[in-house]
Amino acid sequence: MTTNQRIYSITNKSLQHSDDSSKSASNADLRHENLGQVLTSDVVAELMVDLLVESLEGNLILDPCIGKNIFFETLERKERETGKSFIKVGVEVDSRIPPRDWFSQRNDRKLYLQNFFDFTPSEKFDGIIMNPPYVRQEDLANSVVNSKQRIIRALERNYLHYIEKKQNLYVYFFMKAHEVLKDYGKLVAICYDSWLYTRFGKLFKRFLDENFQIQKIIHFEESAFVNADVGATVLQVSKLPLNSKQERRYAFKYVKFKELEDYKKKDVVPVTEACTLADLSIMDEELFRFPRNTFIRLSDLTRGEIRRGLSPRANKFFLFDEPKFKETVPIIKEVKRINGFIVLPTALKYIIKADGTTVSRELQTYLDDVRVKITRTGRYNSNKRKIGPDERWHEIKFVQPGNFIINYYMRKNVKFIYNPKNYYASDNFYIFDINIDPLLAIALLNCIITKIGVLKNSRTQGKGLRKIQLYEFREVPILNPAVLETEKTNELKKLGSRLISAEESNYDEVLCEIDQIVLDVYNKTVNTNVSLREVHEFFRKKMGKRS
Numbered sequence: 001m002t003t004n005q006r007i008y009s010i011t012n013k014s015l016q017h018s019d020d021s022s023k024s025a026s027n028a029d030l031r032h033e034n035l036g037q038v039l040t041s042d043v044v045a046e047l048m049v050d051l052l053v054e055s056l057e058g059n060l061i062l063d064p065c066i067g068k069n070i071f072f073e074t075l076e077r078k079e080r081e082t083g084k085s086f087i088k089v090g091v092e093v094d095s096r097i098p099p100r101d102w103f104s105q106r107n108d109r110k111l112y113l114q115n116f117f118d119f120t121p122s123e124k125f126d127g128i129i130m131n132p133p134y135v136r137q138e139d140l141a142n143s144v145v146n147s148k149q150r151i152i153r154a155l156e157r158n159y160l161h162y163i164e165k166k167q168n169l170y171v172y173f174f175m176k177a178h179e180v181l182k183d184y185g186k187l188v189a190i191c192y193d194s195w196l197y198t199r200f201g202k203l204f205k206r207f208l209d210e211n212f213q214i215q216k217i218i219h220f221e222e223s224a225f226v227n228a229d230v231g232a233t234v235l236q237v238s239k240l241p242l243n244s245k246q247e248r249r250y251a252f253k254y255v256k257f258k259e260l261e262d263y264k265k266k267d268v269v270p271v272t273e274a275c276t277l278a279d280l281s282i283m284d285e286e287l288f289r290f291p292r293n294t295f296i297r298l299s300d301l302t303r304g305e306i307r308r309g310l311s312p313r314a315n316k317f318f319l320f321d322e323p324k325f326k327e328t329v330p331i332i333k334e335v336k337r338i339n340g341f342i343v344l345p346t347a348l349k350y351i352i353k354a355d356g357t358t359v360s361r362e363l364q365t366y367l368d369d370v371r372v373k374i375t376r377t378g379r380y381n382s383n384k385r386k387i388g389p390d391e392r393w394h395e396i397k398f399v400q401p402g403n404f405i406i407n408y409y410m411r412k413n414v415k416f417i418y419n420p421k422n423y424y425a426s427d428n429f430y431i432f433d434i435n436i437d438p439l440l441a442i443a444l445l446n447c448i449i450t451k452i453g454v455l456k457n458s459r460t461q462g463k464g465l466r467k468i469q470l471y472e473f474r475e476v477p478i479l480n481p482a483v484l485e486t487e488k489t490n491e492l493k494k495l496g497s498r499l500i501s502a503e504e505s506n507y508d509e510v511l512c513e514i515d516q517i518v519l520d521v522y523n524k525t526v527n528t529n530v531s532l533r534e535v536h537e538f539f540r541k542k543m544g545k546r547s
């Protein structure tokens with residue numbers, strides 16, 4: 001134990017300023033280091049201090065990486081308002097930034113200029129408040145101050161099984177913080193929300209789950225820090241003793257704001273859910289890999305080009321609910337009229353398809369009438385331009401139909417629709433001809449892995465709407481039917497057939513069976529272990545994102 005540590009551990013009331021320069025990193029070390037110096041804003045500091053104080057028993061508090069000391073300065077304002085008092089212990093490795101004078105002014109403040117991973121207090125803390133540095137594992141590899149070696153040395157005794165190669169520095173700060181907290185002591189921390197989206201986040205979640213009781217997580221999806229435009233989570237947790245066998249599948253409060261500005265406005269109602277950590281498994285899109293051979297492009301599964309449907313004009317005069325003339329043909333116009341996964345006649349409208357030579361007398365009379373109406377109205381300019389010398393003004397360019405269509409504007413879901421009768425489709429659809437068994441195609445195209453491929457290639461239009469461009473759509477990865485064993489192919493065909501004949505209430509059940517088969521193949525070939533619940537949750541959250 002060092003003298004400095006003894007000072008506050010023996011008598012909390014007589015804390016002294018401690019500047020153990022021998023332990024702080026040298027300026028030469030620091031010059032080339034990424035120390036993750038992203039600062040907490042006043043408003044977030046205020047929120048975090050409130051969360052700490054409301055749940056705290058005892059008065060010994062640590063900030064293990066104080067930076068410019070935003071938390072303790074905020075805490076002191078709270079002390080004045082509430083009459084409570086706390087002993088404030090700060091650690092910071094970069095001796096250039098903390099306000100040393102502030103710490104030396106009073107004896108209930110103490111500063112350790114040293115590396116948190118070397119910090120071995122003899123008394124544990126009642127509370128910890130922190131904004132741990134965010135440093136990617138690639139940068140840790142080149143770090144002197146936060147070298148992997150030093151971190152592992154500090155944590156291996158109790159936390160080795162929570163350590164993995166790809167973790168970010170902030171994860172290790174949570175482990176070290178756990179070590180220096182009293183049992184049932186409180187931790188309030190803000191960190192980047194990357195743990196919700198990344199593979200390393202999975203192990204971090206397990207660490208949190210097994211070592212803390214979570215009270216609240218507040219999620220700012222964007223712009224949470226002063227000098228970094230990223231999302232963040234504020235966690236309010238209390239320490240469970242190491243190896244306690246406590247039941248941990250409890251629900252905590254998860255509060256989500258789109259950005260910090262929404263929180264500041266106070267009148268924006270946050271999304272509040274009671275959930276478990278498992279519910280929070282929002283995975284990274286990068287987790288989904290689509291290796292060649294196992295996956296092929298959608299355009300490799302089609303005969304001919306994928307194309308956009310035809311552009312009808314002056315719908316009022318050219319589209320009908322019934323086949324009004326000999327020259328009308330069925331067309332799929334509105335996606336909302338297609339209930340399931342197959343186009344049925346009830347979904348159709350009818351459009352005039354006539355070239356100049358074969359117009360019937362009825363249609364000709366109708367067209368003459370329409371021509372007069374269009375010329376008189378202020379609307380339908382494109383038709384008007386054609387009317388005049390052009391006798392074939394009513395003709396539009398028909399686009400070759402295909403056996404599958406998809407609406408390229410998507411809300412909440414992605415749905416590939418089988419069009420076995422090759423009806424024409426309008427220009428809100430992409431049209432294509434699939435060159436494998438259509439029943440197998442229905443299953444493969446509508447499985448969750450394809451949907452995630454569509455999601456990845458599409459873009460948000462705001463307000464929960466997404467759009468996929470034609471060139472992006474051609475590239476959507478599809479599980480290569482050639483990698484499927486015959487048995488699986490047959491099962492999928494059967495499920496494809498069930499999907500087009502199912503009642504709406506059974507869609508989810510059939511889709512889940514399809515997803516499970518495809519996911520098993522995916523996990524095996526990509527050598528991963530993603531659960532159905534995780535992929536569904538990922539898709540639901542990402543697809544429903546408003547921007």
Ligand SMILES: C[S@@+](CC[C@H](N)C(=O)[O-])C[C@H]1O[C@@H](n2cnc3c(N)ncnc32)[C@H](O)[C@@H]1O
Pocket residue numbers: 035036037038039040064065066067068069070071091092093094097114115116117130131132133134145146
């Ligand atoms: C994200 S900043 C937070 C600063 C301040 N608490 C705030 O919220 O504005 C993280 C701080 O941790 C410091 N730091 C980085 N590695 C450290 C280590 N191993 N031990 C102690 N402090 C460290 C950095 O210098 C930086 O000041």
